[in-house]
Amino acid sequence: MTKEQNQIWRFFASVKLALVMIFVLAGTSILGTIVQQGRPPEFYAQSYGAEMARVLQLLDIVPNMYGSWWFVTLLLIFTLNLIICSLDRIPTAWRMVALDNLESSPERLKKMPLKAEMRINEGADAASERVRQLLDAAGWSAQSRDKEGGSMLFAQKGAWSRLGAYMIHLSILLILLGALVGEVFGFKASIMFPEGETIDYVFDRKSRQRIGLDFKLKLDNFEINYYPTGMVREYRSDVVLTDPGKLQQPLSTSIIVNQPLQHRGITFYQSSYQPLEEFLIQLRNQDTGRQHQALAAPSRRIQWQDEELVFGVTNIRADRSGRIHQYQVWLNSPGAEPSTFTVRDQQGVTVQRPAHDYDFQIEQRYATGLQVVKDPGVWVVYTGFALMCLGLGTTFMVSHRRLWAYITPDGDGKAKLLLCGGSNRNKISFDQRFAELAEKLRRDPAIS
Amino acid sequence: MESALLLNLTTFAYLASALIYVAILVFGSTNRTIGLTATLVTAGALLLSTSGILLRWYEAFELGFGYYAPFSNMYESLVFFAWCVALIYLGLEYIYKNQALGAFAMPLAFLAQAFAEHWPQWDQDLTPLMPALQSNWLIAHVIASFVGYACFAVAFGMAVVYLAKNHNVEKSGQPAGTGIFAALPHLKVIDDVIYKTIFFGFIWFTVGGLIFGAIWANSAWGTYWSWDPKETWSLITWFIYAGTLHVRYTRGWSGKKIAWLAILGFISTICTYYGVNFLLAGLHSYA
Numbered sequence: 255m256t257k258e259q260n261q262i263w264r265f266f267a268s269v270k271l272a273l274v275m276i277f278v279l280a281g282t283s284i285l286g287t288i289v290q291q292g293r294p295p296e297f298y299a300q301s302y303g304a305e306m307a308r309v310l311q312l313l314d315i316v317p318n319m320y321g322s323w324w325f326v327t328l329l330l331i332f333t334l335n336l337i338i339c340s341l342d343r344i345p346t347a348w349r350m351v352a353l354d355n356l357e358s359s360p361e362r363l364k365k366m367p368l369k370a371e372m373r374i375n376e377g378a379d380a381a382s383e384r385v386r387q388l389l390d391a392a393g394w395s396a397q398s399r400d401k402e403g404g405s406m407l408f409a410q411k412g413a414w415s416r417l418g419a420y421m422i423h424l425s426i427l428l429i430l431l432g433a434l435v436g437e438v439f440g441f442k443a444s445i446m447f448p449e450g451e452t453i454d455y456v457f458d459r460k461s462r463q464r465i466g467l468d469f470k471l472k473l474d475n476f477e478i479n480y481y482p483t484g485m486v487r488e489y490r491s492d493v494v495l496t497d498p499g500k501l502q503q504p505l506s507t508s509i510i511v512n513q514p515l516q517h518r519g520i521t522f523y524q525s526s527y528q529p530l531e532e533f534l535i536q537l538r539n540q541d542t543g544r545q546h547q548a549l550a551a552p553s554r555r556i557q558w559q560d561e562e563l564v565f566g567v568t569n570i571r572a573d574r575s576g577r578i579h580q581y582q583v584w585l586n587s588p589g590a591e592p593s594t595f596t597v598r599d600q601q602g603v604t605v606q607r608p609a610h611d612y613d614f615q616i617e618q619r620y621a622t623g624l625q626v627v628k629d630p631g632v633w634v635v636y637t638g639f640a641l642m643c644l645g646l647g648t649t650f651m652v653s654h655r656r657l658w659a660y661i662t663p664d665g666d667g668k669a670k671l672l673l674c675g676g677s678n679r680n681k682i683s684f685d686q687r688f689a690e691l692a693e694k695l696r697r698d699p700a701i702s
Numbered sequence: 703m704e705s706a707l708l709l710n711l712t713t714f715a716y717l718a719s720a721l722i723y724v725a726i727l728v729f730g731s732t733n734r735t736i737g738l739t740a741t742l743v744t745a746g747a748l749l750l751s752t753s754g755i756l757l758r759w760y761e762a763f764e765l766g767f768g769y770y771a772p773f774s775n776m777y778e779s780l781v782f783f784a785w786c787v788a789l790i791y792l793g794l795e796y797i798y799k800n801q802a803l804g805a806f807a808m809p810l811a812f813l814a815q816a817f818a819e820h821w822p823q824w825d826q827d828l829t830p831l832m833p834a835l836q837s838n839w840l841i842a843h844v845i846a847s848f849v850g851y852a853c854f855a856v857a858f859g860m861a862v863v864y865l866a867k868n869h870n871v872e873k874s875g876q877p878a879g880t881g882i883f884a885a886l887p888h889l890k891v892i893d894d895v896i897y898k899t900i901f902f903g904f905i906w907f908t909v910g911g912l913i914f915g916a917i918w919a920n921s922a923w924g925t926y927w928s929w930d931p932k933e934t935w936s937l938i939t940w941f942i943y944a945g946t947l948h949v950r951y952t953r954g955w956s957g958k959k960i961a962w963l964a965i966l967g968f969i970s971t972i973c974t975y976y977g978v979n980f981l982l983a984g985l986h987s988y989a
């Protein structure tokens with residue numbers, strides 16, 4: 255590496271930069287929560303005055319600060335910093351994981367903070383085997399090596415937890431990568447279409463460009479259900495999905511808020527609706543059972559020729575959101591004055607005419623608004639999430655605990671045991687474990 | 703509603719608990735009976751609150767709400783927040799065997815509960831869940847976020863203790879402090895409590911607030927991140943605590959500096975929790 259390269263590397267490898275970036279990102283992010291994002295230019299001119307609105311626009315704070323060149327640059331620096339900072343430190347952490355701890359010198363062991371000395375009533379070789387078995391029984395499976403006239407045993411737990419922090423770093427990179435994949439290979443679109451219609455296309459949310467689908471979606475019915483209190487309980491689109499390439503027969507299903515429909519990597523979310531000034535009228539001759547269906551609009555005249563019926567809606571009562579509650583209807587057939595009556599939405603009445611009586615039912619038509627998303631990066635993001643949980647759990651709950659036992663001959667066919675250990679985190683809890691272990695060893699009849 | 707009565711009583715129980723802990727601290731009491739009373743009153747308050755929350759859940763079920771979870775509006779979430787603070791404090795008391803810290807944690811639980819009960823701004827009516835909230839992620843997301851929030855609140859309380867005691871220690875020159883400060887744990891212990899509660903809270907907040915929130919957002923709105931003010935503020939809070947943990951690990955910061963960061967982090971937490979709902983527009987305006 256040349257000197258300049260080295261300097262650039264050192265710059266991006268510095269923790270100081272990471273800390274600065276973390277606090278700069280936190281600080282700048284506040285801006286976009288105070289200044290509303292994604293509103294039309296008029297909104298900003300009105301709320302902040304023309305001058306200020308221009309400044310905000312010039313600084314790219316509106317309409318989309320989080321996608322602005324400077325914020326993205328900050329994110330890029332942060333990402334680069336995260337990568338290089340981790341690459342710079344992983345080798346050291348890895349060395350701790352892969353370290354041959356049997357190479358530790360007996361002198362170093364004597365200086366460890368946690369230690370216990372014991373005497374064993376047998377020769378060093380037998381003693382070493384005894385200690386190994388005792389440690390094994392206590393859950394510490396040790397390796398051993400002969401050393402400077404004695405033998406050393408070593409066991410460790412959770413060595414890989416030294417990598418926990420880097421798992422978290424990698425998880426952040428995965429999440430960012432997933433976001434990028436979604437941005438490049440996916441789309442966010444929407445579609446609004448009325449009951450009875452079929453679509454095989456959607457519109458990109460930003461460019462409004464038409465995006466074709468490889469299957470068809472028909473809206474059978476849109477429905478709003480209410481709680482007894484009058485609050486909305488559910489928005490539901492009943493749809494039929496037709497895709498001869500993938501499905502043997504059309505799939506009838508519902509799209510509900512929180513229960514999207516997924517097909518071919520594209521997900522449909524219930525997001526809005528539109529009451530239409532159109533009504534579906536169903537008529538049934540009560541004597542013959544013959545039925546007729548017609549689509550009506552206000553003050554349009556409709557005929558059912560076979561029965562010589564003419565009818566129409568003269569007036570509607572709708573609420574502010576456009577939902578129709580009541581209709582004023584007229585219906586005529588030869589032999590009598592026209593019948594006029596009122597009927598509530600989705601309810602039926604019987605209309606008496608000289609020739610026959612008819613069931614009359616009327617229902618307002620709705621259009622459903624669906625968000626349509628293709629995001630192949632979402633699984634990369636979710637993998638990142640899983641890794642982040644794993645990394646956090648590892649860092650918090652697992653510590654690298656190490657245990658050495660050094661057995662040396664002590665004359666008279668007896669041996670001396672030096673037990674020592676340490677933990678990189680949760681030291682207090684390990685102190686206790688260590689004391690318990692030493693106690694356990696001492697309970698062995700040959701050890702004192 | 704029976705649950706309203708229980709939750710109202712909880713307020714007084716938290717108040718009693720807070721007062722006893724403050725008394726223990728101020729009078730430097732070492733009386734075993736008073737200490738036990740404090741713990742029992744707190745546990746009792748927690749039990750009252752738990753029954754209140756569960757009963758409210760049951761009442762919603764009885765009213766035919768169908769899917770419901772008692773964490774769906776500001777009132778319910780504050781009640782749950784107070785519950786978390788009390789629980790986390792009892793955990794700390796058990797681990798550190800020190801009751802002087804209660805004087806800085808339980809008043810927070812009381813304040814949150816009193817806010818919930820008596821702030822006119824939000825109503826306590828049991829209202830059914832709007833469609834966007836009808837998801838199992840509601841329970842996971844809210845519970846985990848609030849455990850995180852409550853940890854940050856406790857860390858904040860401990861940071862205030864730390865700074866007060868530190869001031870006293872510096873002024874008096876006594877390493878253990880004088881007067882009521884002598885009854886408090888050693889500065890190093892408080893520092894350890896601050897760091898551990900922040901780390902513990904950080905895990906809950908990351909997993910519950912950010913990750914569960916993102917997964918839920920993706921299943922409800924089709925996007926796991928939309929820079930909505932609440933999302934952005936949780937990210938800001940996350941950055942602050944992530945920064946705090948990093949300065950501790952890599953630059954060895956402790957004591958006063960960490961205490962100030964704990965305070966900064968909690969201010970950001972309040973912005974995330976309260977500020978965004980009422981001061982800024984966005985997707986989370988319901989809770």
